[in-house]
Amino acid sequence: MAAIKKLEDIATQVRRDIIRQVNSAGTGHPGGSLGCADFLTGLYFEIMDRKPGFEMAGKGEDLFFLSNGHISPVFYSVLARAGYFPVEELATFRKLNTRLQGHPTTHEGLPGIRVASGSLGQGISVAIGAALSKKLNGDDKLVYALTGDGELQEGQNWEAIMFAPHHKVDNLIVTVDWNGQQIDGSTDDVLELGDLRKKFRAFGWEVMTMDGNNMRKVINGLRKAKKKAGNGKPVVILMKTVMGQGVDFMMHTHAWHGKAPNDEQTATALAQLPETIGDY
DSSP, X not given: OOOHHHHXXXXXXXXXXXXXXXXXXXXXXXXXXXXXXXXXXXXXXXXXXXXXXXXXXXXXXXXEEESSGGGHHHHHHHHHHTTSSOGGGGGGTTOTTOSSXXXXXXXXXXXXOOSOOOSTTOHXXXXXXXHHHHHHTTOOOOEEEEEETGGGGSHHHHHHHHHHHHTTOTTEEEEEEEOSEETTEEHHHHHOOOXXXXXXXXXXXXXXXXXXXXXXXXXXXXXXXXXXXXXSSOEEEEEEOOXXXXXXXXXTOGGGSSOOOOHHHHHHHHHTSOOOSOOO
8 A cells, every 4th residue: 555645745735736737727616626535545556456558448447536626626636636637737627728727528528527526416317337247348447536515416316326326336445525615605505415424324325534634544445435436336435535635725715626826825825735756
């Protein structure tokens, strides 16, 4: 296992990448990206069984699908740092003719991206399809998906959440970024989600909770989820995170869901995130 400190260093660098990407573009979604940096770093650098290079079908390897595609800055950073494309390409985020669109797309052939995302509420359905495909092909690898808690206000999710246990899609691990914030305010104010633990259990899922901003707990939680896979039920991890984690003035508020920091704010943020493995 990679040392926790090494993974934490990567996650800190990923947070620097997020701030710099969004500042340079003058647009983007830093809040949720910062909150999910530990999770995606742990997933890609420690947990997932990945092959070198990139093959769209992903046969014989674990797959990941990002449903809340607006947090593309963290996804692009982790993919680049994991070797899918040059780290220097992060400088093109949201620029004209870039492969790094504001929401991930497939038409430019960016390695690591298997589905366009950003139309919220579709990722669990896509992940279920991929998981069923693996079962049909005798592929014993797992499918992971990340969705936002605000996304669960969309009806398609609950059709998918009902479908997966009925069809025993037990090679699927869905993580919910449970930060309690969305673009217009807190999830409780916009449309209260109720007791997610009880809801997922009632639909037949294996339910876990996890601290998503503690690397050791992220790794331990994901390892536990892998052990629960293959037992007849899909697994969901309700992952507690803080929107804007790592940058004090962005934390605990929806204000930075979709707003770029100016140059002064960027300098303040980067001062709180020491460079660890090198900027692009």
